[in-house]
Amino acid sequence: xxxxxxxxxxxxxxxxxxxxxxxxVFTGKDKETNSFVSFIPSLNISGYGETEEESDEMLRDCSKxxxxxxxxxxxxxxxxxxxxxxxxxTPYRNKEFRPFIDSEGRLKNFNFxxxxxxxxxxxxxxx
Numbered sequence: 084x085x086x087x088x089x090x091x092x093x094x095x096x097x098x099x100x101x102x103x104x105x106x107x108v109f110t111g112k113d114k115e116t117n118s119f120v121s122f123i124p125s126l127n128i129s130g131y132g133e134t135e136e137e138s139d140e141m142l143r144d145c146s147k148x149x150x151x152x153x154x155x156x157x158x159x160x161x162x163x164x165x166x167x168x169x170x171x172x173t174p175y176r177n178k179e180f181r182p183f184i185d186s187e188g189r190l191k192n193f194n195f196x197x198x199x200x201x202x203x204x205x206x207x208x209x210x
Contacts (some may be wrong), residue, residue: 093125095170097161102150108142110135126168 096103110121113131119138122129128149130141153161162172 095165102154104150106146108139110138125170 092105093107094103094105106123106125108121108123110119112118113120116131118131118133119135120129120131121135121138121142123142123146126146126149128142128145130138130143130145132138132141153164156164
């Protein structure tokens with residue numbers, strides 16, 4: 084499954100209030116384990132559970148841990164972490180990052196096939 088940039092508007096922004104983000108979550112059922120999996124491909128973070136709600140809850144916990152740890156890094160190391168996960172700085176906006184999508188329209192770390200439900204997560208994690 085390819086995702087085109089115009090379909091995949093995500094953002095991580097560092098503000099005085101904390102880290103603001105808008106991310107896309109995909110949820111589907113794993114045919115092998117019969118578990119639900121919720122996945123943020125642009126951060127390579129996932130959660131799973133017997134129900135969609137359980138997988139979303141685990142994903143929220145994992146993403147909270149990720150952003151808590153990210154906020155503890157120095158600016159330099161935080162930038163390295165995001166770039167290593169396929170994000171790039173927004174030109175002229177030093178504290179904003181967007182996911183990298185290659186010339187073929189593929190998002191790094193996303194190779195899930197099957198039926199997926201897509202929804203967005205918009206939050207602020209306090210610094």
